Amino acid sequence: MKKSLMVQLLSVALLMLGCSPKPEDLPQFSNADISKLMTKVTEVMVHDVTNPPLAARFFAYINLSAYEVMAQHDTSLNSMHGTLNVFPKIIAPEAANYSPSLSAILAMMHTASKVQPSGSMILDFEQQFLDSCLELGYTEEIILQSKKYGEEVSKQLLAYVSEDGYNKISNFPKYTPVEGKGYWYPTPPAYFAAVEPHFNTVRTLTLDSASQFKPAPPVAFSEDKNSPYFKMLMEVYEEGKELPLEHRKIASFWDCNPFAMEKSGHLMVGLKKISPGAHWIGITGIACDKAGKSFSEAVKIHTVVAVGLMDAFISCWDEKYRSNRIRPETAIRKYIDPTWEPLLQTPPFPEYTSGHSTISGAAAVILTHYFGDNFSFTDDVEVSYGIPARDFPSFITAAKEAAVSRLYGGIHYRDANENGTAQGLKIGEWVINRVEKEKAMPVAIDQH
Structure with a gap:
């Protein structure tokens, strides 16, 4: 009124x-x-x-x-022309x-x-x-x-979008899973085909190439029960057998799997869930609101985080389809327990590195740059989807929890989470270096 x-x-x-x-x-x-x-x-x-x-x-x-x-219109913001890869000079439209x-x-x-x-x-x-x-x-x-x-500005940007190579992906040969032990293969319940196997061909926004921050190789697959790989596999299996309530909450909180399906009689019903990137965009909005950022500041922070997310996904997907490692669900059912099921549904793409770990590391570095090391916040991004809010003392703490959630959920091995996070931290620092023209403070996460 x-x-x-x-x-x-x-x-x-x-x-x-x-x-x-x-x-x-x-x-x-x-x-x-x-x-x-x-x-x-x-x-x-x-x-x-x-x-x-x-x-x-x-x-x-x-x-x-x-x-x-x-x-x-804001002198504190510089056009991304000259900052992002081959980004055009946007011509200001005539308007009054x-x-x-x-x-x-x-x-x-x-x-x-x-x-x-x-x-x-x-x-x-x-x-x-x-x-x-x-x-x-x-x-x-x-x-x-x-x-x-x-x-008019959007139309100029859309011309840039049309040239990033994504529209050519549909012309590539259909992806076929690699034959042999230790390689990824579609998992139940829906057995979806591989998602975006050629995403590493999309033009990066700040990275020199999709493989610029290529992570350390994954622990080599082995059927030997005394091997490093099998010990990681057993860790996922044992963790999932009697998962503590808090670990269940953490895994569910960071699930963010748009492909989740649920059996309803003879039908498969899709569950409505947001993506990992959407979760961090939501966190960005929460931080901007708590800090009282102006419209221009919020636009900038959202943009830099989004740029980091895109480059992090390109980098991660480049590794996923290079290493093509088997998911825990497939290996556990074959070598340990044919009836085992992970708490979370296994996403339809190779295991290494963890996508959520990678993009969470990148987003956390970028947000820490703009809001500080100890910026506490309440993450209620998915309350409307039935997920209760959680409190975090910092973005890095949230990223660390997002990474370990994949182990708790039974969909990733430990090295995929830890090396994925490290990969993301480097990408986040790189994005800040490019956008702000200054060296970002290096960030480390103790995963244990």
């Missing part, structure tokens, strides 16, 4: 003055508006069952759209009487509607958003000009 009354009084005052409002005199957008849009983008990803690497790609380009708009922050939000929506399969859902959300802008006092002219500006 108060907001409505204020809008009415503002409108009356402007009519009395015989002039239209200026964008800078109207209620301004905040970091909360970015979070609301990221939540909607995530909902569309869940609807589309968007795989984790592809979700990170979407987040990167959607956030870059807003960043490039704000970089043309528009709101930069509104243009940034509309640029994100336009990009999201074009890159996401169910982009029409974003357009429905956009209409609702614009209706709320009218209620805030934004005139149709300001909205029209802001939309024009944002979409």
